[in-house]
Every structure is written in structure tokens, then in C-alpha cells.
Amino acid sequence: MGRGFLLMLLLIALPAAAQIYKYTDANGNTAYSNQPPDGVVAQPVELPPLNSVESQAPAAPPVDAVTDEQPSSEYEVLELTNLPTSEALRANNGTFTVNVLIKPRLRGPHLFRLLLDEQPYGQPGNVPALQLVNIDRGTHSLAVQVISGENVVQQSPTVTFTVQRVHKP
Template sequence: MRIAALWLLWITLLPADAAPDHPTDGHRPSSDRGSSDWPPSNRAPVACQTSQRQAYQRLQLNGVQEQGALRANNGSFSVRVDLHPPLQPPHRLRLLLDGKPHGAPGRGPRLHLSNLDRGLHRLAVQVLEGEQILQQSPEISFFLLRAHR
């Protein structure tokens, strides 16, 4: 608003003959008013490519510490997936346990693991689009403690 007021003030302070709205003596109005020297373009405008895949800046698992021990007497527990920016609509998250897919892909951010054997495991999360793997988190190694039966 302030800039508009200054602009108006500047225009009103111009001499009256600085920019007349009618032709002055010896000049005639242009017949091609509004035309451009640029030839028309035959090309369609370039569409913004929003479907381009951009990597998630942060993709990591929380709830399991690297080289940590986790007690789950029934072998079941949940992990949280931290990712930024938020998960895109066509994408799904899938856990990778010991190098193999574990469970069905989901939207997260909480994913459940069930009936794991005790011992050392490696865990990662993958971002999928359909069946294609777009990105994978670093693997976390952990030791699962489970009550002996």
C-alpha cells in the first residue's frame, strides 16, 4: 500500500507533458497498438513436472537403537518411520528384515513386526511406488531378547 501511494505521488509530481494520453503536435497514434515484435510460439508451454521423484531428505527408523537390545517376549513390536517431507500419496513403506521384505506395505508412520526369533537382526525401511523401490533407509542392527519357552 505504501509503495502504491509513493508511486501515485511520483506520477502526480511529473510535468503535465511528460506522458500525455493524446498525440502531441506532429505525431500520430500508432496503428498497431498492443502488438508485439515477438513471433507467436508454436510450442506448447512446458508443464511443471510435479511427478518427478524427489528423494526424502530424512528416512530413518525410530524405536530400535543401532547395536541395541530390544526385549519382546512374544517377538512382536512396532517401529516408527521418520521421514521428511511427508509420504507422498502414491508411496508406501515396507520393512526389510534381514534383507527380506517383512509384512505388507503401508502408509506408516508406525509399522509392526511380529513373531521374530530371538537373536541378531538387521532392519531397514523402503519407500515403494507400486513394486518399485524408490529409496531405502540405512540398516539398523539390533539384538532381540525373547523369553525362552
């Protein structure tokens, strides 16, 4: 092993305030120690300042350029269920219920709010079964948001579906 490696090993192993001494051992080798051996002439080694790294505060999450809000993922799962995506939803009067799958369960002051065609629909609530009434036939988009007051905490993926209903003449 080289002398530089031994010196580095000592520097790592010793506390920052320790003094290092350099001396010649009985075999004529240069040695380093944190205590000079008895009866041996040892010279203190001037050490350069140790490198240190300042701890950095965690970076703020990115801000969504569209909503000017920070995206959140408080809930592992947030999605709408009970909506057919490959066939039309048959609702003779345009009324049907969708369910919200959320994990973990809805917390504290959080509420569910539906977005029908990207617009808030109905009153926010805390029940994971939401009813839509008198929805026109045709293709629509639906998502659910978890809100706290007026702030959006998290939004589900948007689901596109088609309502098929009977119109009376």
C-alpha cells in the same frame, strides 16, 4: 588499453548481428564503433564467427550396478526410529513396533515396506509405525523402503539390532 582489448570489449557489448567499423579519430588513434562517425572514412571490420556453446541436456543420474535402478533422494530424511542399537530389544513374544522418520511426509502413491534381514516383511502401508510379530531372538537387520508399485523410490540406512525374548520350556 590495447586495441585488441577495446575490440574484444566492443564485441562483447554489441549484439551478434551488429556491424563494427574501424576508423582513425581526430587524435590519430585507431577507433572502433558500431556506427561510422559523420565525415570520417570508416572501414567495415570482418569479424570471425563468434564462439558458441551448445546447451547440454543434464546427465542421467548414475545407475546402481546391483539393483539396476537409479538412486533417488526424494525424501530428505528416511530412517527407522525406536530401535535400540547398543542394547538388546526386550520383546517377550518377539512382537514390537518401529517408527519411520520421513521428511517431507510420504507422497501420493508411495508406501512403506520393511526389509527384515534384507527380505521384504509384512504388507506395504502408509502409516509410519510398523509392527513386527514373533521375531526370533538373535541379531537382525532392518531397513524401510519407500516404494511406488514394485519400484523402490528410496531406502533408509540399515539398522542392526538384537532381539532378546523369553522362551517357554
